[in-house]
Amino acid sequence: MTDSGAALREHLDGDGLLVCPGVHDPLTAAVADAVGFDTIYMTGYGTSLSKIGYPDAGFITMPEMIDNAANIQERISVPLIADADNGYGNATNVIRTVREYIKAGVGGIHIEDQTFPKRCGHTKGRQVIPREEAVGKIAAAADTRDERGEEFVLIARTDARGTGDGSVDEAIGRVNDFLDAGADVAFVEGPTDEDELRRIGREVDGRLVYNFVGDLGSSPYVDLPALDDWGFDIVLFPIAATLSTIANVYADFSAFAADPVAAMRRIDDEFNEQPFESLHEFSGFPDVVEWEEQYLPDEEQEKYDGSLGDDVA
Structure with missing residues (x-):
């Protein structure tokens, strides 16, 4: 059992949306913690860009992600939800991934069903593994959670909506299977409009994440009360700190040049x-x-x- 996992579950049991600003390192996390949020999110895109200088296209490794997550969780006073990409391999690799994130002390992670190498969930060219294989990975993650840290929160994400022939029906079917396999929360990446969000809220039988990426991706801007009404439980703003850092440092350094x-x-x-x-x-x-x-x-x-x-x- 991890204290962060227990705290995160307590927040999930509360009323209203759990709003999680995205951070990419302990410094941006410390700022978010100083402002005051119940939970903070570690972005995979921002971590890759800030830690190794590469885009979110499968370049960063599991140890690098876990090292960043551990340092962030150590610096903040609230639980961290961390991106765990596609678990860094098949179901047996996922077992170690979950064990390592539990050792890092974070409150929870999300694992997606993309192929390797994965890429940002709002770029073209994504592919997903067969549903049966994806369900096996989530089952392995859930069993590891139960064995090593039962309060740890497992979020299961599908990118099926964003593939070449992906449909919202396939995405909903996948996350319901993931919930049946033991996931605590479902995450449909890339719904394209409010009608799809309403369908997801109606037809997914469990807690739900919305990934609020703004102009970076394909998902719409939505008022938070609407997400709450439609049945969502967590809203991530994954790239907020990273975009803010780039924009503000660029503006400041442009002034420096003058x-x-x-x-x-x-x-x-x-x-x-x-x-x-x-x-x-x-x-x-x-x-x-x-x-x-x-x-x-x-x-x-x-x-x-x-x-x-x-x-x-």
Whole structure:
């Protein structure tokens, strides 16, 4: 049992939609945690782009994803839902994938039914494995959850709607089979309009995720009360922090190119408008000082006497 999994299940048992902003590293996760959300989501696309510099096209590996998830979960105070791509292999590989994510301490993961190499669920060219094979992978994941961390939340995703001949009927049939195989939550990737969302809400026999990708993908902008009314339980905003990071850093560095000193002054001013005492406060330096006082010899505190720099206590 993981504390994060238990907390995530408690949130799922509550009323209303569970809104999860997407983050790609511990820094963006710390910002989301400071703002205050019940659950945070680790994007696979953003993780691949920020950690290895490649798009979400099957380049990032399981250890790299789990390392990022573990570091994010360690930094935040709420449960993390992490992207686990297609489980990084067949059903036997999925067993290790789930074990490793449970060891990482996250609240839950989603696993999809794409072939390898997989790609972003809102790009052309996706393919899915046969339904029977996909059900076996979810069954393996569910059995591993039950053996290693029964509170861990397993979300089963299908990309069948986005394949060349995919239909919403096939997608609904797949996720219902995934729920029967032991998944806790169903995730139909890429519904194309509100009518499909209503159908999914009516015909999927279990909890539901909506992936709110905005202009990046094929799924529509939808008001959150409507999603709630249609029977959805979790809404992910997977690429929010990644798009924000790219757009804001590009704008700031463009200003740097024109006048670095003026740009730095403006960035300082904007940061100081945030509810943080300083970057050092936000990053956790006061905890370091407290640990030193608690565990190091008294003479170690002398290094602060007469030294220059910000007071990080």
